[in-house]
Amino acid sequence: MHRLTQHGWIRLMMQSRKWTWMWLTLAMILPATQIQAQPLTADIFQAAQNRAVQQILVSARSQDPILRANALEAAEALPNRIGPLVQQALMDQSPVVRYAALLTIGKLKLSGVAANARQFINDPNESVRAAAIFALARNFGTQGGGGFSVDISPLAGLVMSNNPTTRGNAAYIMGLMGDDTAIPMLKAAARKRLPTAPQAREVLIRVQIAEAIYRLGDTDVLDSIRAGMFSQFDEVRILSVQILGRLYDRQWEPAIENALKKDPIELKLAAAGTLGRFGNRKGLDIILDAAQSQSVLLRSQAAICLGMFRNEPTATQMLIGMLTDQSEPVRLAAAAGLLGGGRDGL
Secondary structure, eight states, X not given: OOOOOSOTHHHHHHGGGTOOOOOOOOSSOOOHHHHHHSOOOHHHHHHHHHHHHHHHHHHTTOSSHHHHHHHHHHGGGXXXXXXXXXXXXXXXXXXXXXXXHHHHHHHHTOHHHHGGGGGGTTOSSHHHHXXXXXXXXXXXXXXXXXXXXXXXXXXXXXXXXXXXXXXXXXXXHHHHHTOGGGHHHHXXXXXXXXXXXXXXXXXXXXXXXXXXXXXXXXXXXXXHHHHGGGOSSHHHHHHHHHHHHHTTOGGGHHHHHHHTTSSSHHHHHHXXXXXXXXXXXXXHHHHHHHTTOSOHHHHHHHHHHHGGGTTOHHHHHHHHHHTTOSSHHHHHHHHHHHHTTTGGGO
């Protein structure tokens, strides 16, 4: 079974590092270079957006649960579509998809479907249970508020779990909930060893927990996230760069620019995408090259990174071309990049 993560798009990037993680086409398929040559008119852009929407709807019914979950994340940019898609995803047999659906209910405060989260409080999967608590708490409040309010105390046990996926997801959810009284608990979770996890995975989880702590207002942990850029583990360096982008840490921008020169290519792409969030286009050429790679994983990551450059015509033209890629993960990533959904996955 696929492990759950809070950022489904990371899985597409990490698979090439031997990690398993949670993340109307054109009638005639034209090479990306041909599409790039066309002027980017308003009509072409609108048609591309329509194709992107259709791709998300198609992928939401994919045979691959990871694609279904990623489609749901991409659909966050579609306020008129997200409700029915979430309702459909709640009934999914895959915990990856149920987790994504409940997380979306909480993040977007989808009150129209939020009451359905109650039935997942006792789900067999721990991450799904954590996401159900989050969905109910964000929409109805915590215990004592009446109605569909929820007891959030089970999160304390989940964030101390020896299962690395459960611990990471619970920490992420606690960071989103905004309750700074959770900071001591998160710090305790960061100190607690994961006895069965490889060292790289353990370090990765600590970086994820640090992000949650920062979001709750303790900025002292920023140095530990920055230090992750110099980890011996590629996965940790990549995630640290992505987190610094999400936290908009422009003070560290020179170090991120330097990462454009460092292998592996996934790190260069992560750095380029983070710089794109900052309005810095120095890594754009690296992304454009990766968008034409033979690797599905690299093309997918490139598409998400291009979404950070949506004011750059060259990036937009490349994304439009990638909507016709032969690989569905790439098409879906291009749709997310074009519409702006799933940006937290970078």
